[in-house]
Amino acid sequence: MSLEEIKLSKYGLASRLPSPVNRMMASFSASFRDGLDINLGVGYVNERTMPARDMAEALFGVLKDPARYRLPFNYGGPRGSTNLIHALRRHLLDNHVGGLTAPVLEQNEIIIGPSGATSLLEAMGQVMEKGIVITTDPMYYIYCEYLHRAGFELLAVPEDEEGIRLDLLEETLASLGERRDAVRFIYVVTVNNPSCTILSNARRKHLVKAVSALSRRAGRKIPLILDRAYEDLIHAPGVPPPESALGYDEDGLVYEIGTLSKVLAPALRIGYLVGSPGPLLDTLIQKTSDTGFSAPVINQEIAAYMLEHHMTCQLQRVRAGYREKAVAVRGWIEEYLFPLLTECRGGQAGFYFYLTFRRTDTREGSPFFRYLARTTGDEQIDGAAGNRHPRVVYLPGSFCVHPSGRMQKDGQRQLRLSYGFEELEQIRTGIRLMAEASRYASLQ
Ligand SMILES: Cc1ncc(COP(=O)(O)O)c(C=O)c1O
Known part of the structure:
Protein backbone atom coordinates (compact mmCIF):
# COMPACT_ATOMS: atom_id res chain seq x y z
CA MET A 1 0.00 0.00 0.00
CA MET A 50 39.14 36.09 12.42
CA PRO A 51 41.23 36.28 15.59
CA ALA A 52 41.75 32.57 16.21
CA ARG A 53 44.59 33.06 18.71
CA ASP A 54 42.67 35.63 20.75
CA MET A 55 39.67 33.34 20.79
CA ALA A 56 41.82 30.45 22.06
CA GLU A 57 43.01 32.77 24.84
CA ALA A 58 39.37 33.71 25.48
CA LEU A 59 38.39 30.05 25.83
CA PHE A 60 41.10 29.48 28.46
CA GLY A 61 40.25 32.79 30.12
CA VAL A 62 36.65 31.64 30.51
CA LEU A 63 37.60 28.20 31.83
CA LYS A 64 40.06 29.66 34.35
CA ASP A 65 37.44 31.87 35.97
CA PRO A 66 34.48 29.69 37.00
CA ALA A 67 33.34 32.25 39.58
CA ARG A 68 32.63 34.69 36.77
CA TYR A 69 31.83 32.38 33.87
CA ARG A 70 29.56 29.86 35.53
CA LEU A 71 28.61 26.60 33.79
CA PRO A 72 29.94 27.50 30.33
CA PHE A 73 29.22 24.05 28.92
CA ASN A 74 25.70 23.75 30.29
CA TYR A 75 22.30 24.99 29.12
CA GLY A 76 21.84 28.72 29.21
CA GLY A 77 18.99 31.13 29.82
CA PRO A 78 16.85 32.34 26.90
CA ARG A 79 17.60 36.04 27.38
CA GLY A 80 21.33 35.42 26.89
CA SER A 81 24.42 35.15 29.09
CA THR A 82 24.56 37.92 31.70
CA ASN A 83 28.29 38.31 31.03
CA LEU A 84 27.69 38.83 27.32
CA ILE A 85 24.82 41.25 27.82
CA HIS A 86 26.98 43.33 30.22
CA ALA A 87 29.94 43.18 27.86
CA LEU A 88 27.82 44.29 24.91
CA ARG A 89 26.36 47.16 26.92
CA ARG A 90 29.86 48.29 27.93
CA HIS A 91 31.12 47.89 24.37
CA LEU A 92 28.26 50.00 22.96
CA LEU A 93 28.86 52.72 25.55
CA ASP A 94 32.68 52.74 25.66
CA ASN A 95 33.05 52.73 21.88
CA HIS A 96 30.22 55.26 21.41
CA VAL A 97 28.51 52.84 19.03
CA GLY A 98 25.67 54.74 17.38
CA GLY A 99 26.23 57.52 19.91
CA LEU A 100 24.26 55.42 22.40
CA THR A 101 24.14 56.87 25.90
CA ALA A 102 23.54 55.23 29.28
CA PRO A 103 20.01 56.73 29.62
CA VAL A 104 19.00 55.42 26.18
CA LEU A 105 20.39 51.97 26.98
CA GLU A 106 18.59 52.03 30.33
CA GLN A 107 15.27 52.35 28.53
CA ASN A 108 16.11 49.42 26.28
CA GLU A 109 17.06 45.80 26.79
CA ILE A 110 19.61 43.59 25.10
CA ILE A 111 18.76 40.01 24.26
CA ILE A 112 20.89 37.35 22.54
CA GLY A 113 19.42 35.22 19.75
CA PRO A 114 19.80 31.45 19.69
CA SER A 115 21.89 31.45 16.51
CA GLY A 116 23.08 34.80 15.22
CA ALA A 117 21.11 37.75 13.90
CA THR A 118 19.45 35.36 11.48
CA SER A 119 17.65 33.59 14.31
CA LEU A 120 16.30 36.89 15.68
CA LEU A 121 15.09 37.88 12.23
CA GLU A 122 13.49 34.49 11.79
CA ALA A 123 11.85 34.86 15.19
CA MET A 124 10.29 38.17 14.08
CA GLY A 125 8.71 36.32 11.19
CA GLN A 126 7.36 33.68 13.58
CA VAL A 127 5.86 35.88 16.26
CA MET A 128 4.43 38.66 14.10
CA GLU A 129 0.95 38.33 12.62
CA LYS A 130 1.16 37.63 8.86
CA GLY A 131 0.72 40.64 6.63
CA ILE A 132 2.85 43.14 4.74
CA VAL A 133 6.55 43.81 5.38
CA ILE A 134 8.12 46.86 3.82
CA THR A 135 11.82 46.80 3.00
CA THR A 136 14.44 48.39 0.75
CA ASP A 137 15.00 47.48 -2.92
CA PRO A 138 17.49 45.86 -3.60
CA MET A 139 16.68 43.75 -0.57
CA TYR A 140 18.46 41.32 1.72
CA TYR A 141 17.38 38.39 -0.40
CA ILE A 142 17.99 35.66 2.20
CA TYR A 143 15.67 37.11 4.83
CA CYS A 144 13.10 38.41 2.36
CA GLU A 145 12.89 35.04 0.69
CA TYR A 146 12.31 33.47 4.11
CA LEU A 147 9.57 36.01 4.94
CA HIS A 148 7.89 35.19 1.65
CA ARG A 149 7.90 31.46 2.44
CA ALA A 150 6.65 32.20 5.94
CA GLY A 151 3.56 33.83 4.39
CA PHE A 152 4.37 37.56 4.41
CA GLU A 153 3.80 39.87 1.48
CA LEU A 154 6.88 41.94 0.73
CA LEU A 155 6.88 45.43 -0.64
CA ALA A 156 10.27 46.83 -1.58
CA VAL A 157 11.01 50.54 -1.82
CA PRO A 158 14.01 51.56 -3.99
CA GLU A 159 17.01 53.19 -2.36
CA ASP A 160 19.22 56.05 -3.48
CA GLU A 161 22.73 56.84 -2.21
CA GLU A 162 21.31 57.67 1.28
CA GLY A 163 19.24 54.52 1.66
CA ILE A 164 15.52 53.78 1.39
CA ARG A 165 13.66 56.59 -0.45
CA LEU A 166 11.03 58.09 1.80
CA ASP A 167 9.08 59.77 -1.01
CA LEU A 168 8.60 56.32 -2.55
CA LEU A 169 7.78 54.85 0.87
CA GLU A 170 4.96 57.43 1.18
CA GLU A 171 3.81 56.59 -2.35
CA THR A 172 3.82 52.87 -1.57
CA LEU A 173 1.80 53.40 1.62
CA ALA A 174 -0.67 55.66 -0.19
CA SER A 175 -1.14 53.08 -2.93
CA LEU A 176 -2.08 50.49 -0.29
CA GLY A 177 -5.24 52.37 0.67
CA GLU A 178 -7.18 50.31 3.24
CA ARG A 179 -4.55 47.56 3.02
CA ARG A 180 -2.20 49.85 4.91
CA ASP A 181 -3.75 48.18 7.95
CA ALA A 182 -1.95 44.97 7.01
CA VAL A 183 1.55 46.47 7.40
CA ARG A 184 3.22 44.47 10.16
CA PHE A 185 6.77 45.81 10.24
CA ILE A 186 9.42 47.73 8.35
CA TYR A 187 12.76 46.00 7.82
CA VAL A 188 15.77 48.09 6.79
CA VAL A 189 19.41 46.98 6.60
CA THR A 190 21.48 50.01 7.64
CA VAL A 191 24.45 49.09 5.43
CA ASN A 192 22.42 47.36 2.79
CA ASN A 193 23.10 43.87 1.57
CA PRO A 194 23.62 43.63 -1.46
CA SER A 195 24.49 47.27 -2.24
CA CYS A 196 26.40 48.33 0.92
CA THR A 197 24.57 51.66 0.70
CA ILE A 198 24.85 53.33 4.09
CA LEU A 199 21.57 54.64 5.50
CA SER A 200 22.44 58.30 6.21
CA ASN A 201 21.72 59.79 9.61
CA ALA A 202 19.25 62.29 8.15
CA ARG A 203 17.39 59.53 6.32
CA ARG A 204 17.40 57.36 9.45
CA LYS A 205 15.83 60.14 11.49
CA HIS A 206 13.15 60.75 8.86
CA LEU A 207 12.50 57.04 8.59
CA VAL A 208 11.78 56.85 12.32
CA LYS A 209 9.42 59.83 11.93
CA ALA A 210 7.66 58.17 8.99
CA VAL A 211 7.19 54.91 10.93
CA SER A 212 5.93 56.87 13.96
CA ALA A 213 3.41 58.67 11.76
CA LEU A 214 2.33 55.35 10.23
CA SER A 215 1.90 53.81 13.70
CA ARG A 216 -0.07 56.77 15.01
CA ARG A 217 -2.39 56.72 12.03
CA ALA A 218 -2.91 52.97 12.51
CA GLY A 219 -3.36 53.41 16.26
CA ARG A 220 -0.92 50.57 16.94
CA LYS A 221 2.82 50.06 17.09
CA ILE A 222 4.42 49.14 13.77
CA PRO A 223 8.00 48.16 14.57
CA LEU A 224 11.01 49.36 12.61
CA ILE A 225 13.59 46.58 12.53
CA LEU A 226 17.01 47.97 11.74
CA ASP A 227 19.52 45.31 10.77
CA ARG A 228 23.00 46.63 11.69
CA ALA A 229 24.87 43.55 10.40
CA TYR A 230 27.55 45.58 8.59
CA GLU A 231 27.40 48.82 10.54
CA ASP A 232 30.55 48.04 12.55
CA LEU A 233 32.35 47.62 9.23
CA ILE A 234 32.17 51.18 7.92
CA HIS A 235 35.78 51.56 6.81
CA ALA A 236 35.94 54.56 4.45
CA PRO A 237 37.44 57.71 5.96
CA GLY A 238 35.12 60.67 6.32
CA VAL A 239 31.83 58.77 6.63
CA PRO A 240 29.87 60.33 9.53
CA PRO A 241 29.48 57.74 12.31
CA PRO A 242 25.98 56.26 12.11
CA GLU A 243 23.60 57.29 14.88
CA SER A 244 21.49 54.69 16.60
CA ALA A 245 17.80 55.31 15.89
CA LEU A 246 17.08 54.28 19.50
CA GLY A 247 18.22 57.77 20.48
CA TYR A 248 15.22 59.43 18.86
CA ASP A 249 12.62 56.67 19.05
CA GLU A 250 9.85 58.39 21.04
CA ASP A 251 7.24 55.66 20.56
CA GLY A 252 9.41 52.61 21.32
CA LEU A 253 9.16 51.30 17.75
CA VAL A 254 12.83 50.73 16.94
CA TYR A 255 14.55 47.35 17.35
CA GLU A 256 18.19 47.23 16.33
CA ILE A 257 19.70 43.86 15.49
CA GLY A 258 23.48 43.45 15.55
CA THR A 259 25.86 40.54 15.05
CA LEU A 260 29.43 39.60 15.91
CA SER A 261 29.63 37.46 12.76
CA LYS A 262 31.23 40.08 10.55
CA VAL A 263 33.70 41.48 13.07
CA LEU A 264 34.64 38.34 15.05
CA ALA A 265 33.53 35.07 13.48
CA PRO A 266 30.25 33.82 11.99
CA ALA A 267 30.74 30.41 13.61
CA LEU A 268 30.23 31.91 17.08
CA ARG A 269 26.60 32.55 16.00
CA ILE A 270 26.22 35.59 18.26
CA GLY A 271 23.48 38.02 17.26
CA TYR A 272 21.75 40.47 19.59
CA LEU A 273 18.81 42.78 19.66
CA VAL A 274 18.45 46.11 21.45
CA GLY A 275 14.91 47.40 21.90
CA SER A 276 12.31 48.49 24.38
CA PRO A 277 10.95 45.97 26.85
CA GLY A 278 7.42 44.78 26.18
CA PRO A 279 5.39 42.00 24.58
CA LEU A 280 7.55 41.71 21.45
CA LEU A 281 10.74 41.24 23.46
CA ASP A 282 9.06 38.76 25.84
CA THR A 283 7.86 36.76 22.86
CA LEU A 284 11.28 36.75 21.23
CA ILE A 285 12.82 35.47 24.48
CA GLN A 286 10.26 32.65 24.61
CA LYS A 287 11.04 31.88 20.97
CA THR A 288 14.76 31.54 21.81
CA SER A 289 13.83 29.03 24.48
CA ASP A 290 11.66 27.13 21.99
CA THR A 291 14.41 27.08 19.37
CA GLY A 292 17.23 25.78 21.57
CA PHE A 293 17.09 27.28 25.09
CA SER A 294 19.87 29.76 24.29
CA ALA A 295 22.85 30.39 22.06
CA PRO A 296 25.69 27.99 23.08
CA VAL A 297 26.85 29.34 26.44
CA ILE A 298 30.54 28.74 25.77
CA ASN A 299 30.32 30.85 22.60
CA GLN A 300 28.55 33.62 24.48
CA GLU A 301 31.24 33.63 27.18
CA ILE A 302 34.05 33.66 24.62
CA ALA A 303 32.31 36.58 22.91
CA ALA A 304 31.98 38.40 26.26
CA TYR A 305 35.70 37.89 26.94
CA MET A 306 36.60 39.07 23.43
CA LEU A 307 34.48 42.20 23.79
CA GLU A 308 36.19 43.06 27.05
CA HIS A 309 39.78 42.27 26.08
CA HIS A 310 40.26 42.51 22.34
CA MET A 311 37.40 44.26 20.62
CA THR A 312 38.88 47.72 20.12
CA CYS A 313 41.97 46.31 18.35
CA GLN A 314 39.95 43.72 16.50
C1 LIG B 1 21.91 41.94 6.32
C2 LIG B 1 22.32 40.74 7.09
N1 LIG B 1 21.72 40.46 8.25
C3 LIG B 1 22.06 39.37 8.97
C4 LIG B 1 23.04 38.52 8.54
C5 LIG B 1 23.37 37.27 9.32
O1 LIG B 1 24.00 37.50 10.50
P1 LIG B 1 24.32 36.29 11.49
O2 LIG B 1 25.55 35.62 11.02
O3 LIG B 1 24.50 36.94 12.84
O4 LIG B 1 23.15 35.36 11.48
C6 LIG B 1 23.70 38.77 7.34
C7 LIG B 1 24.77 37.86 6.87
O5 LIG B 1 25.23 37.88 5.77
C8 LIG B 1 23.32 39.91 6.60
O6 LIG B 1 23.90 40.17 5.43
Missing part, protein backbone atom coordinates in the same frame (compact mmCIF):
# COMPACT_ATOMS: atom_id res chain seq x y z
CA SER A 2 1.46 3.35 -0.94
CA LEU A 3 1.18 6.05 1.67
CA GLU A 4 0.21 9.62 1.11
CA GLU A 5 3.05 12.11 1.59
CA ILE A 6 3.67 13.63 5.02
CA LYS A 7 1.36 16.59 5.68
CA LEU A 8 3.42 19.74 5.70
CA SER A 9 2.50 23.18 6.95
CA LYS A 10 2.22 26.04 4.43
CA TYR A 11 5.75 27.01 5.39
CA GLY A 12 6.87 23.40 5.02
CA LEU A 13 5.31 23.18 1.58
CA ALA A 14 6.99 26.43 0.54
CA SER A 15 10.35 25.17 1.85
CA ARG A 16 10.49 21.84 0.01
CA LEU A 17 12.53 23.29 -2.84
CA PRO A 18 15.69 25.30 -2.23
CA SER A 19 15.43 28.98 -3.15
CA PRO A 20 16.96 29.86 -6.55
CA VAL A 21 20.00 31.43 -4.93
CA ASN A 22 20.54 28.44 -2.60
CA ARG A 23 20.24 26.11 -5.54
CA MET A 24 22.76 28.11 -7.56
CA MET A 25 25.26 28.33 -4.70
CA ALA A 26 24.84 24.64 -3.78
CA SER A 27 25.42 23.46 -7.34
CA PHE A 28 28.45 25.67 -7.67
CA SER A 29 30.00 24.74 -4.34
CA ALA A 30 29.53 21.04 -5.11
CA SER A 31 32.01 21.40 -7.95
CA PHE A 32 34.05 24.36 -6.70
CA ARG A 33 37.81 23.94 -7.24
CA ASP A 34 39.75 25.65 -4.47
CA GLY A 35 42.60 27.79 -5.74
CA LEU A 36 41.23 27.79 -9.29
CA ASP A 37 37.59 28.93 -9.25
CA ILE A 38 36.86 32.37 -7.88
CA ASN A 39 33.98 32.94 -5.51
CA LEU A 40 32.81 36.55 -5.60
CA GLY A 41 29.29 35.39 -4.80
CA VAL A 42 29.24 34.26 -1.20
CA GLY A 43 28.91 36.62 1.73
CA TYR A 44 31.68 34.80 3.59
CA VAL A 45 33.86 36.73 5.99
CA ASN A 46 37.58 36.88 5.22
CA GLU A 47 39.40 34.09 7.07
CA ARG A 48 42.34 36.35 7.95
CA THR A 49 40.12 38.76 9.91
CA LEU A 315 37.58 46.33 15.06
CA GLN A 316 40.51 48.44 13.87
CA ARG A 317 42.14 45.42 12.28
CA VAL A 318 39.04 44.19 10.49
CA ARG A 319 38.14 47.64 9.19
CA ALA A 320 41.69 48.25 7.96
CA GLY A 321 41.70 44.87 6.21
CA TYR A 322 38.46 45.50 4.30
CA ARG A 323 39.47 49.11 3.58
CA GLU A 324 42.61 47.95 1.85
CA LYS A 325 40.66 45.42 -0.18
CA ALA A 326 37.90 47.91 -1.06
CA VAL A 327 40.42 50.40 -2.46
CA ALA A 328 42.20 47.78 -4.57
CA VAL A 329 38.96 46.27 -5.85
CA ARG A 330 37.50 49.66 -6.69
CA GLY A 331 40.68 50.33 -8.72
CA TRP A 332 40.21 47.14 -10.75
CA ILE A 333 36.50 47.82 -11.26
CA GLU A 334 37.51 51.22 -12.68
CA GLU A 335 40.25 49.70 -14.80
CA TYR A 336 38.33 46.78 -16.29
CA LEU A 337 34.62 47.48 -15.95
CA PHE A 338 33.91 51.21 -15.78
CA PRO A 339 33.07 51.71 -19.48
CA LEU A 340 30.57 48.87 -19.20
CA LEU A 341 28.78 50.20 -16.10
CA THR A 342 26.22 52.87 -15.35
CA GLU A 343 26.59 52.63 -11.58
CA CYS A 344 28.92 51.23 -8.95
CA ARG A 345 27.68 51.22 -5.34
CA GLY A 346 29.51 50.11 -2.19
CA GLY A 347 33.14 50.22 -1.19
CA GLN A 348 32.66 52.37 1.93
CA ALA A 349 31.47 49.66 4.27
CA GLY A 350 31.02 45.91 4.48
CA PHE A 351 32.53 43.90 1.66
CA TYR A 352 30.31 44.21 -1.40
CA PHE A 353 30.19 46.28 -4.54
CA TYR A 354 26.87 46.41 -6.38
CA LEU A 355 27.33 46.97 -10.09
CA THR A 356 24.83 48.06 -12.74
CA PHE A 357 25.85 47.26 -16.30
CA ARG A 358 24.78 49.45 -19.19
CA ARG A 359 23.62 46.58 -21.34
CA THR A 360 24.88 43.24 -20.00
CA ASP A 361 22.23 40.80 -18.82
CA THR A 362 23.61 39.19 -15.64
CA ARG A 363 20.84 36.69 -14.99
CA GLU A 364 21.49 33.01 -14.36
CA GLY A 365 21.75 31.37 -17.79
CA SER A 366 22.61 34.61 -19.64
CA PRO A 367 25.69 34.59 -21.96
CA PHE A 368 27.58 36.63 -19.31
CA PHE A 369 26.70 34.07 -16.65
CA ARG A 370 27.54 31.11 -18.87
CA TYR A 371 30.89 32.61 -19.84
CA LEU A 372 31.84 32.87 -16.17
CA ALA A 373 30.40 29.46 -15.31
CA ARG A 374 32.23 28.01 -18.35
CA THR A 375 29.06 26.51 -19.73
CA THR A 376 28.93 28.30 -23.12
CA GLY A 377 29.51 25.05 -25.02
CA ASP A 378 32.54 26.64 -26.74
CA GLU A 379 35.65 24.75 -25.70
CA GLN A 380 37.88 27.76 -26.36
CA ILE A 381 36.02 29.64 -23.66
CA ASP A 382 35.05 26.85 -21.28
CA GLY A 383 38.23 24.77 -21.47
CA ALA A 384 38.24 21.03 -22.03
CA ALA A 385 35.87 18.78 -20.06
CA GLY A 386 37.63 17.80 -16.84
CA ASN A 387 39.94 20.78 -17.17
CA ARG A 388 37.62 23.79 -17.20
CA HIS A 389 39.10 27.27 -17.16
CA PRO A 390 38.67 29.22 -13.90
CA ARG A 391 35.03 29.92 -13.14
CA VAL A 392 33.70 33.00 -11.39
CA VAL A 393 30.66 33.05 -9.11
CA TYR A 394 28.72 36.23 -8.43
CA LEU A 395 25.25 37.01 -7.12
CA PRO A 396 22.94 38.10 -9.96
CA GLY A 397 20.94 41.26 -9.19
CA SER A 398 17.76 39.49 -10.28
CA PHE A 399 17.94 37.51 -7.02
CA CYS A 400 18.23 40.71 -4.97
CA VAL A 401 15.49 42.95 -6.36
CA HIS A 402 11.80 42.46 -5.71
CA PRO A 403 10.50 40.22 -8.53
CA SER A 404 7.58 42.54 -9.21
CA GLY A 405 8.99 45.81 -7.87
CA ARG A 406 10.20 48.94 -9.61
CA MET A 407 13.78 47.64 -9.82
CA GLN A 408 12.93 44.35 -11.46
CA LYS A 409 14.24 45.45 -14.90
CA ASP A 410 17.41 47.10 -13.50
CA GLY A 411 18.12 43.97 -11.46
CA GLN A 412 18.61 42.01 -14.67
CA ARG A 413 21.73 44.10 -15.38
CA GLN A 414 23.09 44.15 -11.85
CA LEU A 415 25.28 41.96 -9.70
CA ARG A 416 26.78 41.85 -6.25
CA LEU A 417 30.52 41.34 -6.12
CA SER A 418 31.80 40.20 -2.74
CA TYR A 419 35.42 41.00 -1.87
CA GLY A 420 35.12 39.43 1.58
CA PHE A 421 36.27 35.90 1.05
CA GLU A 422 38.76 35.73 -1.83
CA GLU A 423 42.23 37.23 -1.71
CA LEU A 424 43.18 40.18 -3.92
CA GLU A 425 44.82 38.41 -6.86
CA GLN A 426 41.80 36.12 -7.37
CA ILE A 427 39.46 39.10 -7.15
CA ARG A 428 41.46 40.93 -9.80
CA THR A 429 41.30 37.91 -12.11
CA GLY A 430 37.56 37.58 -11.44
CA ILE A 431 36.94 41.21 -12.40
CA ARG A 432 39.05 40.87 -15.54
CA LEU A 433 37.03 37.80 -16.50
CA MET A 434 33.80 39.74 -15.92
CA ALA A 435 34.96 42.31 -18.48
CA GLU A 436 35.69 39.49 -20.95
CA ALA A 437 32.30 37.93 -20.22
CA SER A 438 30.52 41.22 -20.83
CA ARG A 439 32.26 41.64 -24.19
CA TYR A 440 31.39 38.05 -25.10
CA ALA A 441 27.75 38.71 -24.15
CA SER A 442 27.63 41.81 -26.34
CA LEU A 443 28.53 39.69 -29.38
CA GLN A 444 25.83 37.06 -28.82
